[in-house]
Amino acid sequence: MGRWQPNARGRLEQAALDLFGERGFEQTTAAQIAERAGLTERTFFRHYGDKREVLFSGARELEEAFVTTLADTPETAAPMEAMASALETIAAFFLDSHEFARRRHAVITANAELRERELIKLASLAAALAATLRRRGVKDPAASLAAEAGMAVFKIGFERWVGGTGERTLADHLRESLAELRAITAGA
Amino acid sequence: MGRWQPNARGRLEQAALDLFGERGFEQTTAAQIAERAGLTERTFFRHYGDKREVLFSGARELEEAFVTTLADTPETAAPMEAMASALETIAAFFLDSHEFARRRHAVITANAELRERELIKLASLAAALAATLRRRGVKDPAASLAAEAGMAVFKIGFERWVGGTGERTLADHLRESLAELRAITAGA
DNA sequence: GAATCGATGTCAGTTGCTGACATCAACCGT
DNA sequence: ACGGTTGATGTCAGCAACTGACATCGATTC
Numbered sequence: 001m002g003r004w005q006p007n008a009r010g011r012l013e014q015a016a017l018d019l020f021g022e023r024g025f026e027q028t029t030a031a032q033i034a035e036r037a038g039l040t041e042r043t044f045f046r047h048y049g050d051k052r053e054v055l056f057s058g059a060r061e062l063e064e065a066f067v068t069t070l071a072d073t074p075e076t077a078a079p080m081e082a083m084a085s086a087l088e089t090i091a092a093f094f095l096d097s098h099e100f101a102r103r104r105h106a107v108i109t110a111n112a113e114l115r116e117r118e119l120i121k122l123a124s125l126a127a128a129l130a131a132t133l134r135r136r137g138v139k140d141p142a143a144s145l146a147a148e149a150g151m152a153v154f155k156i157g158f159e160r161w162v163g164g165t166g167e168r169t170l171a172d173h174l175r176e177s178l179a180e181l182r183a184i185t186a187g188a
Numbered sequence: 189m190g191r192w193q194p195n196a197r198g199r200l201e202q203a204a205l206d207l208f209g210e211r212g213f214e215q216t217t218a219a220q221i222a223e224r225a226g227l228t229e230r231t232f233f234r235h236y237g238d239k240r241e242v243l244f245s246g247a248r249e250l251e252e253a254f255v256t257t258l259a260d261t262p263e264t265a266a267p268m269e270a271m272a273s274a275l276e277t278i279a280a281f282f283l284d285s286h287e288f289a290r291r292r293h294a295v296i297t298a299n300a301e302l303r304e305r306e307l308i309k310l311a312s313l314a315a316a317l318a319a320t321l322r323r324r325g326v327k328d329p330a331a332s333l334a335a336e337a338g339m340a341v342f343k344i345g346f347e348r349w350v351g352g353t354g355e356r357t358l359a360d361h362l363r364e365s366l367a368e369l370r371a372i373t374a375g376a
Numbered sequence: 377g378a379a380t381c382g383a384t385g386t387c388a389g390t391t392g393c394t395g396a397c398a399t400c401a402a403c404c405g406t
Numbered sequence: 407a408c409g410g411t412t413g414a415t416g417t418c419a420g421c422a423a424c425t426g427a428c429a430t431c432g433a434t435t436c
Binding site for chain 1: 305
């Protein structure tokens, strides 16, 4: 048996989500989160660069998976075809997490600072996707725009999925949003 | 003559942009900005909700102008036609401000917290535009997607304009980005 | 079994930000 | 002309986010 309880990060993230849900993000101090997890405030800040980051540990994995998937699509696919394929694959990661995503999303949308953090994670993801497209030979501004368009589809589709009952899958919502974007931009 | 020097906000914004440029955002304290403007830290926080906000006073006006312009396009225009027209009009606001925009953008891109703030301003703008489109009878998710697509075009076009020499106008870059988005999303 | 390591704890300090209250020129009504 | 009100600012005390320096002590390594 180790000197400390295992899975410190997991305990911190669970405690944070619970406390933010109970009394709100601003009304919760880092010391309170740490205390509920059986740790100290200083340890909290060793695991997370700031108080908000405790809700975004999954972002790195999502970005990696997204980039890998996009990079693995056939070179022959047009930029938005590749994005569509990547979106399809990524949606599978969220198949069993509707309830968790719902709780987390409720906390985030209730606070402006957390929305800011969410947006910069999406922007970072868009930048990584644009770089991947460029590596596939797509020129700018096409690469950046395809990445931003993909993020717009992901954002809107995700919001509608998380705001729904969970009966329709995320992949479903993403396909619908992409089709809608195509219809809208189809003008002369 | 008043009891105080006039244009406190203007002095604070100028001092902030200068100091952030000289020594960086994090290395500048709110008290230092206030001091250079001949005011106190407390007064700084009366004018701006937080330290970052001093760089974003123009966002409200931009959003208002954007929304007004979009609302004033003929009801017959399709969503992206209306967005394109609004982008065109908004570009005129930036005709003589390339140098200022360049300095400000350099400061913002150099700091993650400032990039976060910029992103949430754009998100707020997108939400306002989506609401305006809905008021024109556009359904969701089309309204949200058109707004997000418009913001993507604005973002990419603005970045390319601000990173250029200023010879090509912002309107120019926006038209190019929009055309590129249309080309990309035109797939089956 | 000694040396090292790594996750955690302790403590003191800086900065962002806020509430409560004071000041005093300008303005307003009589 | 004069008393009251207003509004932008100043002063001060305090909390919470975050950081650097150093200590602790099981576990691991040689």
